[in-house]
Amino acid sequence: MSKPFIFAVPKGRILDEALPMMARAGVVPDAEFHDKNSRALSFACEDSDMRIIRVRAFDVATFVAHGAAQAGIVGSDVVEEFAFSELYAPVDLDIGHCRLSVAEPSGQQNAGPVSHLRVASKYPNLTRRHFEKQGIQAEVVKLNGAMELAPGLGLASRIVDLVSTGRTLKDNGLEETSVILPVSARLIVNRAALKTDERVASLVDAFRAIVSGQKAA
């Protein structure tokens, strides 16, 4: 009996765009996956022995990096934040586009050079690295959401967050001042599983073909 193949997908934003691509790669979760009242954490697939787990984006990377899931889909923001050595992101799925950006209160930009900043973010590693390159030491206040509140309440002078339309920033009196990383969703796989389980290599090929087919179309 072979080990079940676990595919990890993130809750939220990316999933709606990912499901049609997954279907073309033969990964179709059963009806319970779409039942909002279900308490299940893992789901069977149609015509496949694969199982799907739906977890938070950061946890997708954790499950795959540790080999508890063989493959998954997650934003490049999460891939870059963790930089897990066992996590390999071979296919850019060209969906879930947004950007990781720095924002600050509108009109604050001409405050002159600084050597130290307090920044609110869910991405401490990417934030520190970005400011280090400019010779600025960033003290990161880790928040899990509602970053946009931080400057107005004096918790931080800047935030680093995902930006899509920029509307939430504007609603909170903030302005995007630089882009750290353009973000899109990636197929990620566990490196050891890719070497030892041919189902992983097949899945990578299937997603590659779908993406290049879409680009050609």
Add this chain to the structure above:
Amino acid sequence: MSKPFIFAVPKGRILDEALPMMARAGVVPDAEFHDKNSRALSFACEDSDMRIIRVRAFDVATFVAHGAAQAGIVGSDVVEEFAFSELYAPVDLDIGHCRLSVAEPSGQQNAGPVSHLRVASKYPNLTRRHFEKQGIQAEVVKLNGAMELAPGLGLASRIVDLVSTGRTLKDNGLEETSVILPVSARLIVNRAALKTDERVASLVDAFRAIVSGQKAA
């Protein structure tokens, strides 16, 4: 003009029980707070200059500890996990009861003594501290949710998570094996704000009176 008074409440479970107590303390968020389509992150209060922010439980503690909110409500699990020196939790609100527990696959309990374990949890500090007391070194895999998946997928042999009815554990073939911490919601305040802003001291008094009134009733 005095600094606006910011009161932080957590999304989810605790909030339904907290709102009636807050109302008795004179903290009543305006109608927009209850509008599920609102994108607002901060809300005015009726008959008061207080503003309410609704953020994730861990972030309630972060805002209050840094003085970006003067007061808030959060579970004792979060207070204990962070152990922020500037965060003071003077009133046990006697709501939001649950417990932080260790769970493992049912029937695994007689595996004998161990010196090292891998544990999946949202609470790395409390988890390490709990196992250290037993002479066990716990390597914590930080997950943000769906902890119950971890043992079945080989990510960890134990989990440390909040348990209420225990039904989710049972559904995932897990058994609660020890309680680390009984949990209830607390009124928390920023220590510096408590010393300098009399509105904070009044709020503490109001919540204390409500809780002792409820106990006497």
